[in-house]
Amino acid sequence: MKKFVYVAIILAFVSGFWIAVTLLTRAIQLNKYDHSLRIVASKISSQLSDEQLVQQAFIFFVKLDNSDDISSLLPGALFLNKLNLPKEKNGSDDLFKLHEQMEVIHNIYMEKNVPPPIFTIDQEWGYIRRLQKDFTDFPSAMALGEAVEETDHYHLAMLQGFYTCLELRKNGIQWPFIPVADVQTNPNNPVIGVRSFGSKPEVVTKITQEFILGMQTARCMGTMKHFPGHGDTSLDSHRNLPVVNRELTELEKSELYPYKTILTSDDPPYSIMSAHIVFSKLSPEPATLSKFWLEEKLKTEWAYKGLVITDDLEMNAVIIYGSQNGISDIPLEAFLSGVDMLLLLTNREKSERAVKNLLSYISKHPDAKSRLIRAVEKVLFYKLKMGTLDRYLVDTKIEWNKDERKAINMILAYSLEQEENIRSIEGQLATAESVNNFLSEHAIKTLVNPSGKKGFSYENILYTDLPKTDPAFLLLSENKVKTFPMSKIQNADCANACVILHVGKYSLRNVLRMKGSQPVVIFSVADPFPARKYLPLFGPNDIFITSFSNTDTSVKALVNSYLKRKLPPKAAVIYNYN
Numbered sequence: 001m002k003k004f005v006y007v008a009i010i011l012a013f014v015s016g017f018w019i020a021v022t023l024l025t026r027a028i029q030l031n032k033y034d035h036s037l038r039i040v041a042s043k044i045s046s047q048l049s050d051e052q053l054v055q056q057a058f059i060f061f062v063k064l065d066n067s068d069d070i071s072s073l074l075p076g077a078l079f080l081n082k083l084n085l086p087k088e089k090n091g092s093d094d095l096f097k098l099h100e101q102m103e104v105i106h107n108i109y110m111e112k113n114v115p116p117p118i119f120t121i122d123q124e125w126g127y128i129r130r131l132q133k134d135f136t137d138f139p140s141a142m143a144l145g146e147a148v149e150e151t152d153h154y155h156l157a158m159l160q161g162f163y164t165c166l167e168l169r170k171n172g173i174q175w176p177f178i179p180v181a182d183v184q185t186n187p188n189n190p191v192i193g194v195r196s197f198g199s200k201p202e203v204v205t206k207i208t209q210e211f212i213l214g215m216q217t218a219r220c221m222g223t224m225k226h227f228p229g230h231g232d233t234s235l236d237s238h239r240n241l242p243v244v245n246r247e248l249t250e251l252e253k254s255e256l257y258p259y260k261t262i263l264t265s266d267d268p269p270y271s272i273m274s275a276h277i278v279f280s281k282l283s284p285e286p287a288t289l290s291k292f293w294l295e296e297k298l299k300t301e302w303a304y305k306g307l308v309i310t311d312d313l314e315m316n317a318v319i320i321y322g323s324q325n326g327i328s329d330i331p332l333e334a335f336l337s338g339v340d341m342l343l344l345l346t347n348r349e350k351s352e353r354a355v356k357n358l359l360s361y362i363s364k365h366p367d368a369k370s371r372l373i374r375a376v377e378k379v380l381f382y383k384l385k386m387g388t389l390d391r392y393l394v395d396t397k398i399e400w401n402k403d404e405r406k407a408i409n410m411i412l413a414y415s416l417e418q419e420e421n422i423r424s425i426e427g428q429l430a431t432a433e434s435v436n437n438f439l440s441e442h443a444i445k446t447l448v449n450p451s452g453k454k455g456f457s458y459e460n461i462l463y464t465d466l467p468k469t470d471p472a473f474l475l476l477s478e479n480k481v482k483t484f485p486m487s488k489i490q491n492a493d494c495a496n497a498c499v500i501l502h503v504g505k506y507s508l509r510n511v512l513r514m515k516g517s518q519p520v521v522i523f524s525v526a527d528p529f530p531a532r533k534y535l536p537l538f539g540p541n542d543i544f545i546t547s548f549s550n551t552d553t554s555v556k557a558l559v560n561s562y563l564k565r566k567l568p569p570k571a572a573v574i575y576n577y578n
Contacts, residue, residue: 033414036407040393041380043404044115045373052114054359056376057335059120059309061345064101069348071108073355076379077175078105079345080121081130093133095171102172106391113397115380118221118388120175123168125160126194126549127527135167136432139549141180142573143443145197145207146548149572150442156435157197157207161214161222163432166422168220174386175221177273179211181258182231184529187574191236193529194548199231199574201257208258212269218422219386222269224262226311227298228287229255230275237276237317241286244279251279263304270382271307272298274339276317285337286321288313289330294338307378309341310334314350329357336368340375387415440547440557445571447528448535448544455567462562463489463498465505472503472555479563490514497521497541501562503555512537523558525550528573543567 045053056076062069063084070078086097102119109116121130126140138144138160148156161179168176183204184196197207212222226237232255233242244255252260262268274288283292288310298304313330322330331342331354344354362369383389393408400408465486466473476483484492486506492498497519502511508526512534519541528546538544545561545568547554561568 033410036410037381037384038377039404039407040384040411041377043398043400044380045376047398048114048376050362050369051355051359053372053376054355054362056115056379057341057358057372058331058351058355059341059343060351062348064098064105067104067108070105071112073348073351074109074112074114075117075351076115076341076376076383077120078117079343080119080173085130093131095131095133098171110392110395115383115389115392118175118383118386119173120177121168121173122178123164123173123176124178124180124195125164126551128195129551131168131171136163136436137551137553138164138436139440139443139547139551139554140194141197142184142194143548143554144439145203146445146572147439147442148207149198149200149203150569154206154210156439157210158214158217159429159432159435160439161211162218162425162429163214163435165215165218165220166426167432169218174219174388175223175271176215177223177225178215179208179222179224180226181205181208181224181262182226182229183254183258184231184573185254186232186234187529187532188234189231189529190234191238192230192233193527196231198572200572201254203572205258205261209262209265209267212262213267216267216270217425219418221271221307221382221386223271223273223309224259224269225273226275226277227259227272228275228277228279228293229259230277231255233277237311237315239316241317241320242277244277245281246279247281251282260302263298263306264302268304268306270385271309271341272304273343274308274310274334276311276315276321278321286318288318288339289321289327289333289337291337299338307340307382308338310339310343312343312345314344314346329354332357332361335372340378384411387418390415436553437557440549440551440553441560443549443554444545444547444557444561444568446543446568447546447571448538448542449567449570450538450540450542453543453567455565461494461499462501463492464501464503466501466503466555470503470555471552472559475556475559476501481563486511486514489518489520490516492518494518497543499523499562501558502526504550509534509537521545523547523562525554525558546571 055074058075059077059079060073060075061079062073086094088094106116122128123130124141125138144157144160148154180195182192182196183201184192184199197204215222232244235242276286276288278286283290287293294308313334318330327333331344334342335358344351362372390412393412462481462483463486464483489498500511500520500522502522502524504525508524519539521543523545525547547558
């Protein structure tokens with residue numbers, strides 16, 4: 001027996017030793033890999049003219065088929081949205097044409113021997129999903145948060161992040177501006193709402209970490225937004241300048257909690273997006289233009305090494321602040337405040353002016369040029385890390401020395417290894433559609449139930465604005481549910497409570513006004529936070545159930561919830577009836 005114990009101890013020691021050696025070897029390899037990325041990024045940046053350096057620090061919006069604009073601007077990244085994504089005649093995404101346009105853009109950059117752009121997009125799911133054709137119809141962030149918190153399966157967030165990245169990468173996009181890491185602490189917030197994972201800082205943090213892990217495992221740039229936190233605002237920074245009057249100690253317990261926790265962890269996101277919000281007790285400037293937030297807090301105190309990018313510098317929040325304070329060049333001011341990459345979604349004329357102004361400034365200020373070079377090297381570092389410059393490394397006309405060529409070989413070999421690992425990981429995971437269905441089903445929650453009912457009974461009758469061609473409507477038909485148009489609710493006389501399936505043709509306000517004093521049970525896709533002001537229109541016997549998301553899968557989940565005849569569990573988000 002003793003001999004057996006000794007052997008077991010020796011085997012455990014040997015196994016532990018080899019695991020430690022393997023981990024140490026892997027760590028050394030990763031350090032060498034990162035060193036190779038820096039060597040090559042530095043060499044590429046040294047080959048760029050001052051104007052090309054400045055251009056690499058911008059993310060511009062350009063029509064993808066406008067070769068003249070692209071050739072003139074040559075930004076480090078190109079932003080994709082509904083205005084420049086190609087569409088088929090029926091309005092669906094033309095992914096084939098998108099690939100063609102990306103190839104033309106790649107060739108334009110290669111002809112000028114400039115590193116091609118990385119493509120960016122807002123693909124948050126729920127209400128904000130720019131590409132839909134051939135993409136898994138994942139629910140909104142808050143739907144994900146509600147499902148994960150209910151089931152305690154936080155790895156589902158990692159899976160959604162992984163598959164979101166995988167599907168975008170198949171279409172040439174490796175920099176989605178997600179996840180939203182804002183804690184939804186203000187029920188009157190007009191812009192975040194269901195874009196947030198929830199109202200509990202610890203839950204938002206855990207989900208955000210998992211989501212970023214999934215994205216970056218699949219080789220996408222994770223981008224936490226909107227730093228230092230947009231969750232407690234009552235104004236939309238697209239239209240107005242939000243001001244938050246809270247002490248740092250308060251912020252650290254709520255809005256700042258996910259950012260500080262994740263950005264100082266061993267696996268931070270590769271980038272972070274600043275918010276155009278004034279935190280008046282800490283800095284008089286919006287965070288995007290604040291050295292306190294970007295230099296002192298983010299880069300110095302928290303030692304964050306990733307890319308710091310702005311939200312769109314054409315948003316009214318920074319334009320209003322600039323007008324009030326005599327700042328004529330917002331992009332330059334943002335760069336001088338500590339930003340590495342500037343998101344400017346405007347026309348060619350304004351874009352060229354922004355490049356010209358920054359170029360003029362660095363020509364007169366050597367310190368600013370040195371910081372620009374460091375920022376561009378960081379941009380190139382992550383492009384190389386994502387594999388978006390693999391073709392460029394093979395085809396570029398740059399003359400490499402022996403050490404640089406060795407670094408390139410390591411980068412290309414590691415890139416190939418990562419692609420093989422991704423395929424291997426994908427083969428071991430649950431399918432994207434099964435994850436989507438599970439999340440959508442568990443996201444259905446009871447949001448308003450003034451009478452505290454645990455259940456209810458009603459006839460197999462439904463009032464809905466759902467189109468008869470919708471798959472969810474077909475699901476109702478299969479279950480022999482008798483349906484009526486939403487407009488009929490005004491004259492309804494239901495035995496117990498009228499049941500409504502509301503998907504958006506009518507506003508929630510109109511639905512509540514139409515139903516009058518008739519008790520209703522509403523299954524809705526409406527964003528509950530902007531709709532909060534209509535709460536007084538709910539009666540004491542009304543019930544409001546939401547999917548937190550308007551995706552096709554979410555609507556089907558609402559129908560299934562209705563068919564079960566049971567009240568879903570109570571929502572976890574802040575949403576007070578009184």
